Amino acid sequence: MAVVGASNSPTKFGYMLTRSQLAMGFEGPLYLVNANEDEIMGRPAYPDLHSLPEPPDLVYLTIPAHRSMEVLKDCAAVGVKAVVIVASGFREIGPEGKHLEEEALRIAREGGFRMIGPNCFGIYNPRNRLTLLPGHDFSTSLGDVAFISQSGGFSAHVARQGKSLGIDFSAVVSYGNAADLDETDFLKYFTEDPATGIISAYLEGARGGEEFAHVLRRAAEAKPVIIWKVGRAESSRRAVISHTGSLAGSPALWDALIKQSGAIEAAGVDELLDIVLAIKMLGRRPGRRLLICGGGGGLGTYGADMAEHQGLSVPPLDEGTLERMQEALDRAGAVAANPMDFGAPLIPVPFLEAAIREAAGNPTTDVLVFDLAVNFGYDIAGDFGIERAVEILCDVRRDVGKPMAAVLYSRSCDPDDMRFETMFRRMRKRLHRGGVPVFPSMERAVRAIARVN
Amino acid sequence: MAVVGASNSPTKFGYMLTRSQLAMGFEGPLYLVNANEDEIMGRPAYPDLHSLPEPPDLVYLTIPAHRSMEVLKDCAAVGVKAVVIVASGFREIGPEGKHLEEEALRIAREGGFRMIGPNCFGIYNPRNRLTLLPGHDFSTSLGDVAFISQSGGFSAHVARQGKSLGIDFSAVVSYGNAADLDETDFLKYFTEDPATGIISAYLEGARGGEEFAHVLRRAAEAKPVIIWKVGRAESSRRAVISHTGSLAGSPALWDALIKQSGAIEAAGVDELLDIVLAIKMLGRRPGRRLLICGGGGGLGTYGADMAEHQGLSVPPLDEGTLERMQEALDRAGAVAANPMDFGAPLIPVPFLEAAIREAAGNPTTDVLVFDLAVNFGYDIAGDFGIERAVEILCDVRRDVGKPMAAVLYSRSCDPDDMRFETMFRRMRKRLHRGGVPVFPSMERAVRAIARVN
Numbered sequence: 001m002a003v004v005g006a007s008n009s010p011t012k013f014g015y016m017l018t019r020s021q022l023a024m025g026f027e028g029p030l031y032l033v034n035a036n037e038d039e040i041m042g043r044p045a046y047p048d049l050h051s052l053p054e055p056p057d058l059v060y061l062t063i064p065a066h067r068s069m070e071v072l073k074d075c076a077a078v079g080v081k082a083v084v085i086v087a088s089g090f091r092e093i094g095p096e097g098k099h100l101e102e103e104a105l106r107i108a109r110e111g112g113f114r115m116i117g118p119n120c121f122g123i124y125n126p127r128n129r130l131t132l133l134p135g136h137d138f139s140t141s142l143g144d145v146a147f148i149s150q151s152g153g154f155s156a157h158v159a160r161q162g163k164s165l166g167i168d169f170s171a172v173v174s175y176g177n178a179a180d181l182d183e184t185d186f187l188k189y190f191t192e193d194p195a196t197g198i199i200s201a202y203l204e205g206a207r208g209g210e211e212f213a214h215v216l217r218r219a220a221e222a223k224p225v226i227i228w229k230v231g232r233a234e235s236s237r238r239a240v241i242s243h244t245g246s247l248a249g250s251p252a253l254w255d256a257l258i259k260q261s262g263a264i265e266a267a268g269v270d271e272l273l274d275i276v277l278a279i280k281m282l283g284r285r286p287g288r289r290l291l292i293c294g295g296g297g298g299l300g301t302y303g304a305d306m307a308e309h310q311g312l313s314v315p316p317l318d319e320g321t322l323e324r325m326q327e328a329l330d331r332a333g334a335v336a337a338n339p340m341d342f343g344a345p346l347i348p349v350p351f352l353e354a355a356i357r358e359a360a361g362n363p364t365t366d367v368l369v370f371d372l373a374v375n376f377g378y379d380i381a382g383d384f385g386i387e388r389a390v391e392i393l394c395d396v397r398r399d400v401g402k403p404m405a406a407v408l409y410s411r412s413c414d415p416d417d418m419r420f421e422t423m424f425r426r427m428r429k430r431l432h433r434g435g436v437p438v439f440p441s442m443e444r445a446v447r448a449i450a451r452v453n
Numbered sequence: 454m455a456v457v458g459a460s461n462s463p464t465k466f467g468y469m470l471t472r473s474q475l476a477m478g479f480e481g482p483l484y485l486v487n488a489n490e491d492e493i494m495g496r497p498a499y500p501d502l503h504s505l506p507e508p509p510d511l512v513y514l515t516i517p518a519h520r521s522m523e524v525l526k527d528c529a530a531v532g533v534k535a536v537v538i539v540a541s542g543f544r545e546i547g548p549e550g551k552h553l554e555e556e557a558l559r560i561a562r563e564g565g566f567r568m569i570g571p572n573c574f575g576i577y578n579p580r581n582r583l584t585l586l587p588g589h590d591f592s593t594s595l596g597d598v599a600f601i602s603q604s605g606g607f608s609a610h611v612a613r614q615g616k617s618l619g620i621d622f623s624a625v626v627s628y629g630n631a632a633d634l635d636e637t638d639f640l641k642y643f644t645e646d647p648a649t650g651i652i653s654a655y656l657e658g659a660r661g662g663e664e665f666a667h668v669l670r671r672a673a674e675a676k677p678v679i680i681w682k683v684g685r686a687e688s689s690r691r692a693v694i695s696h697t698g699s700l701a702g703s704p705a706l707w708d709a710l711i712k713q714s715g716a717i718e719a720a721g722v723d724e725l726l727d728i729v730l731a732i733k734m735l736g737r738r739p740g741r742r743l744l745i746c747g748g749g750g751g752l753g754t755y756g757a758d759m760a761e762h763q764g765l766s767v768p769p770l771d772e773g774t775l776e777r778m779q780e781a782l783d784r785a786g787a788v789a790a791n792p793m794d795f796g797a798p799l800i801p802v803p804f805l806e807a808a809i810r811e812a813a814g815n816p817t818t819d820v821l822v823f824d825l826a827v828n829f830g831y832d833i834a835g836d837f838g839i840e841r842a843v844e845i846l847c848d849v850r851r852d853v854g855k856p857m858a859a860v861l862y863s864r865s866c867d868p869d870d871m872r873f874e875t876m877f878r879r880m881r882k883r884l885h886r887g888g889v890p891v892f893p894s895m896e897r898a899v900r901a902i903a904r905v906n
Contacts, residue, residue, distance in 0.1 A: 064785060088786035088796070092750075119786070151751025153826060157862070164867040204754065230754045233761030235768070235791065242788045243750030268755065268896055269862075297545075297696030298604025301657065301683045302721065308686030315688070332517060333541035333572070335695045338688065343541065373606060409610070409722075414617040415878035418871050425868035443721055 001130070002052060004071050005062035006032035006040045013086055014062040016133055017122075021060075023136035024129045031056060049074040057081045058130075060122055065089035065100055068118075072104055076111020083108065085118035086133060091177050091245035092119060098245070101179050108180055119244060120176030121152035124159055124169065127195075132156050132174060143168020144197035145276055146190040148183060150176060150204045150244045157269050158200075166432045167276055170195040177244045184208040184215050191219040198279055200226040200272055205246030213257055220262040224279050224452075228266045229254050264451050274448035277437040282403040287366025288312045288453050290446070291359050293340035294371030294407075300339025303371060303407075303442045310450035314338050321362040328354040338365065353392045360400040369445055371407040372427075390427050394434030406431050406438045407445050454583070455505060457524050458515035459485035459493045466539055467515035469586055470575075474513075476589035477582045484509060502527040510534045511583075513575055518542035518553055521571075525557055529564020536561065538571035539586060544630050544698035545572060551698070554632050561633055572697060573629030574605035577612055577622065580648075585609050585627060596621020597650035598729055599643040601636060603629060603657045603697045610722050611653075619885045620729055623648040630697045637661040637668050644672040651732055653679040653725055658699030666710055673715040677732050677905075681719040682707050717904050727901035730890040735856040740819025741765045741906050743899070744812050746793035747824030747860075753792025756824060756860075756895045763903035767791050774815040781807040791818065806845045813853040822898055824860040825880075843880050847887030859884050859891045860898050 003021065007014035014034070018041060021030055030043075031052050037045040046052055049059070049071070055078040061068055065087045075083055090101040101118065108115045116122065121133040126142050134156045145167055149155040155174035162169060170193060173186055183206050190196045199219055206212040219225045231240040231248025240248045258265050266272040278286075290312050292303040304314045317325065317338050325336035328351065333343030340359060342352070360368055370393060372386065390406075397404045408424060408431075428438040439445035456474065460467035467487070471494060474483055483496075484505045490498040499505055502512070502524070508531040514521055518540045528536050543554040554571065561568045569575065574586040579595050587609045598620055602608040608627035615622060623646060626639055636659050643649045652672055659665040672678050684693040684701025693701045711718050719725040731739075743765050745756040757767045770778065770791050778789035781804065786796030793812060795805070812821055823846060825839065843859075850857045861877060861884075881891040892898035 149751075151749065151754075153749035154751045154755075164870075202751065204751075230751070230758050232758045233767070235761060235766070236754045236757035238790065239750065239754040239757055239788075239792045239794075242790060243754055243794065267758070268894065270894060270896075296604065296606035297692065298602075298607045298655065298683070301604075301689045301692040301696055302607075304689035304692055305683050305685045305720070308688060313688070314686070335692075337691065337695060339692045341692075341696065415875060415882055417617075418875065421874060422868055422871065429868055441721065441723060443723075 001026065001028060001058040001060065002031040002033055002049060002056040003060045003062060004033040004049065006034050006045065007062075008037060008040055012062070013133060017060055017062050017086065020131050020133060020136040024131040024138065024140070026130055027128045029054070049078050049080070052078075055079045058084070060084045060086060062086045065097065065118065069100070069103055069107065072107040072111070075113060076107060080111075080113050082114045082116070084116045084120065084122040085179075086120060086122065088119040088176075090118045090179070092242055101177060105179050115180035116173065117176045118179060121155050121174035123174075124155070124172040126169060132159065132172065135159060139163040139168055141168045142170065142195065144170055144195060145200065146170050146193070146196040146198070147172045147200045147202075148186040148190070149174050149202040150178070150246065151202055152176065154202050154269060158272065161269060161273055162276070165273060165277065166429065167273065167280070178207065178246075182207055184212045187215045187219045191215070191222050196223065198224045198226070198276060200228070200266075200276065202228045202230070204231050204240040204244050205248050213261070216257065216263060217261040224284050225261070225263040226266050226272055226275050227258050227263045228268065228272050229258065266451065270444065271447065271451070274439060274444050275451050277432075278405070278448040278452045281432075281435050281437040282367060282405065282449065282452065285453050286403040286449070288450075289365045289367070290314050290449070291317070291338050291340065291362055291365035291368045292371070293342065293355075293359055293368070295342040295373045297335065297341045299371045299373055299442070300341050303369065303446065304339050306443050307446045310446045312446055312450055312453075315364050318362050318364045321358055325355060325358045328358055349388050349392070352389060353396075356392055356396050357400065360396050360402040360404065366403065367449055368402055368404040369407065369442075369449070370404065371442060386423075386427065390430055393436055394431065397435050404436050405445050405449065406436050407440075407442050408438050409440060454479065454481060454511040454513065455484040455486055455502060455509040456513045456515060457486040457502065459487050459498065460515075461490060461493055465515070466586060470513055470515050470539065473584050473586060473589040477584040477591065477593070479583055480581045482507070502531050502533070505531075508532045511537070513537045513539060515539045518550065518571065522553070522556055522560065525560040525564070528566060529560055533564075533566050535567050535569070537569045537573065537575040538632075539573060539575065541572040541629075543571045543632070545695055554630065558632050568633035569626065570629045571632060574608050574627035576627075577608070577625040579622060585612065585625065588612060592616040592621050594621045595623065595648060597623055597648060598653065599623050599646070599649040599651070600625045600653045600655075601639040601643070602627050602655040603631070603699065604655055605629065607655050607722060611725065614722060614726055615729070618726060618730065619882065620726065620733070631660065631699075635660050637665045640665075640668045640672045644668070644675050649676065651677045651679070651729060653681070653719075653729065655681045655683070657684050657693040657697050658701050666714070669710065669716060670714040677737050678714070678716040679719050679725055679728050680711050680716045681721065681725050682711065719904065723897065724900065724904070727892060727897050728904050730885075731858070731901040731905045734885075734888050734890040735820060735858065735902065735905065738906050739856040739902070741903075742818045742820070743767050743902070744770070744791050744793065744815055744818035744821045745824070746795065746808075746812055746821070748795040748826045750788065750794045752824045752826055752895070753794055756822065756899070757792050759896050760899045763899045765899055765903055765906075768817050771815050771817045774811055778808060778811045781811055802841050802845070805842060806849075809845055809849050810853065813849050813855040813857065819856065820902055821855055821857040822860065822895075822902070823857065824895060839876075839880065843883050846889055847884065850888050857889050858898050858902065859889050860893075860895050861891050862893060
């Protein structure tokens with residue numbers, strides 16, 4: 001691949017992109033092109049595409065819009081297969097930019113190469129360590145989640161946030177204005193891609209009308225598809241035009257389109273990733289009947305409110321479970337019911353294990369949601385009690401096979417106290433490894449479970 | 454004060470409560486009562502209330518329900534003024550417990566003392582360093598926020614989370630079953646309390662019918678009142694009965710009651726504290742017209758969607774502002790509009806300052822919401838750029854006086870990387886000191902602004 005516009009100047013996109021590709025360790029040869037430099041980050045700089053030792057398959061263009069046409073002609077001349085145009089200043093700025101974008105497309109068509117962008121951050125592909133403009137530290141493990149995004153910022157945010165949650169990607173594509181390749185093309189690609197198990201998307205608009213609807217339906221039949229569609233309000237529709245020059249379309253039409261296709265709707269990065277976690281660890285359509293439990297009556301009461309508000313149910317326990325649970329929970333303040341209250345966040349371990357096994361085995365509920373209440377339990381119990389509770393949850397998840405989710409509040413926000421945050425993150429990592437998705441609030445837990453049902 | 458049931462055994466409530474009071478440094482004499490111990494945490498233990506050197510004003514009771522009646526009689530005998538019954542096992546467990554609770558109330562009435570609880574965590578009062586059961590590390594600064602809660606767990610959660618957000622309290626009261634003093638009494642008290650500027654509450658039910666409605670209305674006329682009412686769903690109404698023996702009441706009635714009183718409704722700890730921050734820094738009813746800005750087109754588009762979904766507006770800029778902004782924002786990818794897009798998260802400082810000053814001065818909008826986009830900007834810009842942006846926001850907030858809110862996503866969740874989290878918390882602290890509330894997502898920012906309007 002080649003980066004045209006690679007730079008030594010830290011404020012330029014050509015610097016950031018080069019730094020990112022080098023840090024990720026792109027596996028093929030990487031050529032840097034800049035006529036004004038001899039060397040960039042210790043590597044030779046070439047004056048143009050013609051001077052490279054070999055024609056690149058892929059070119060990232062990080063030079064301003066008005067200077068891009070000439071380089072695109074060079075791309076055609078040397079036989080490049082694909083170009084990512086990072087710069088903005090095309091269709092989204094009005095007639096002048098639209099003309100440039102049409103010209104770029106014409107050159108691509110005639111030159112026989114495909115384009116991503118303009119006005120984008122490119123492709124993150126852990127298979128060959130190709131990465132986005134601000135993607136120097138993304139995971140190098142191949143995962144099964146694809147994310148396509150018209151927003152560059154959100155493409156980077158999702159990739160990085162996903163990494164720290166333990167979600168790996170098959171690819172992330174930031175495609176901006178979609179002059180050539182668009183959402184329909186990417187949906188088609190990831191529907192066929194055997195490495196991709198879940199497709200997710202941030203869309204500002206969709207061009208292909210009928211074809212897009214058809215491709216979306218086919219994609220959602222093949223695998224879970226999560227759509228985050230923006231541009232629902234008047235002001236955001238204006239913003240969509242000036243961002244990627246897209247037409248947002250009618251919110252009612254989009255609602256119908258997403259619903260009829262069987263795709264899952266998300267609003268925002270957090271919700272999108274919550275849904276990915278829920279699908280990966282609870283499965284698609286795990287069921288709407290929750291058993292909510294925690295060490296404290298307020299937690300369950302609030303959780304049940306949130307769950308029913310999201311269209312889930314919190315039904316009474318099975319008679320047999322109830323009896324055995326009453327036996328296991330014979331202590332002051334504890335309530336054997338749904339929601340279940342352990343009475344206190346500090347729960348003796350054998351007692352906790354018995355209760356959780358009963359809860360996981362209860363036949364009238366589909367998903368067990370455990371609020372670990374570490375927010376106040378931690379200060380009472382210290383590390384030990386909660387780490388054991390986490391191990392028990394993972395053990396029961398493995399033994400009983402029931403879908404289980406955990407709620408862990410990220411509590412302290414004090415810059416001088418990172419102790420709790422460190423423990424919190426360690427626990428989340430352990431739970432994710434054990435197949436128990438962790439949500440930072442009961443509201444987000446039940447919303448994600450509602451979305452995947 | 455005296456703690457009856459003080460203990461050396463770390464799993465007992467009597468241990469935790471004693472530890473908490475000692476750590477907070479309760480300012481009056483603290484007497485520990487336990488007939489089976491000579492010494493507790495290095496202090497003498499007394500066999501009963503009669504043996505104390507002086508009669509206490511306040512007694513915290515941490516012994517089981519069935520053993521409490523005798524001690525309550527002692528309280529009456531020695532002339533105690535108030536008792537907090539921590540233990541559960543009263544009205545919430547059924548007829549037997551209800552009988553005990555009625556007996557406790559009878560002893561209190563005859564003995565001339567008032568009661569908080571049973572089934573609660575007590576009172577946190579920074580003025581005299583009295584604290585809740587799990588409240589050993591609460592702030593010792595007097596603030597102006599009162600929180601009353603039927604849930605012990607949430608009383609501790611709110612106090613601690615508030616502390617780390619820089620919110621100080623006039624008092625937090627966990628009052629459980631409300632055998633004697635109830636929500637109506639506390640609302641009345643905090644309405645009159647000159648130290649309290651904002652009243653917030655977690656309620657499972659309310660006993661006083663007409664009187665409660667009247668007191669709530671008077672409270673909300675006097676100061677902002679935030680009500681988090683649980684028990685809205687069938688399952689959570691069941692949970693309310695087994696938690697504090699309260700009757701949740703009809704959700705429709707509660708909606709009407711809260712609306713007509715002029716109180717603000719919240720759902721959950723996060724939303725309650727978001728609303729407190731918004732009132733403290735943006736004011737009550739700051740206006741519904743937002744100017745949303747950030748370094749990236751996706752951010753503003755999404756923000757505008759969220760804002761209009763919450764009943765806020767994102768109107769076009771004033772002509773004069775628009776012209777000056779276009780001049781200030783003359784660079785590729787930037788969009789002078791509402792929502793405003795700086796084009797990239799890495800914004801040169803003089804350019805940023807000019808744009809923010811224009812934005813704050815725009816007369817067609819009431820609140821400026823700035824998405825700092827640190828989630829991806831950080832990796833491009835490093836510490837320097839973002840810390841400067843924070844200083845600029847605080848400067849403009851001070852100079853222009855326009856209500857401003859910031860969105861800072863807590864990005865990384867990796868236990869091995871606390872670098873970003875530390876910077877994030879430092880920035881939040883700085884912004885809060887500068888009068889700019891920080892929300893961890895655009896969704897929570899606009900929801901809080903909608904609630905306080």
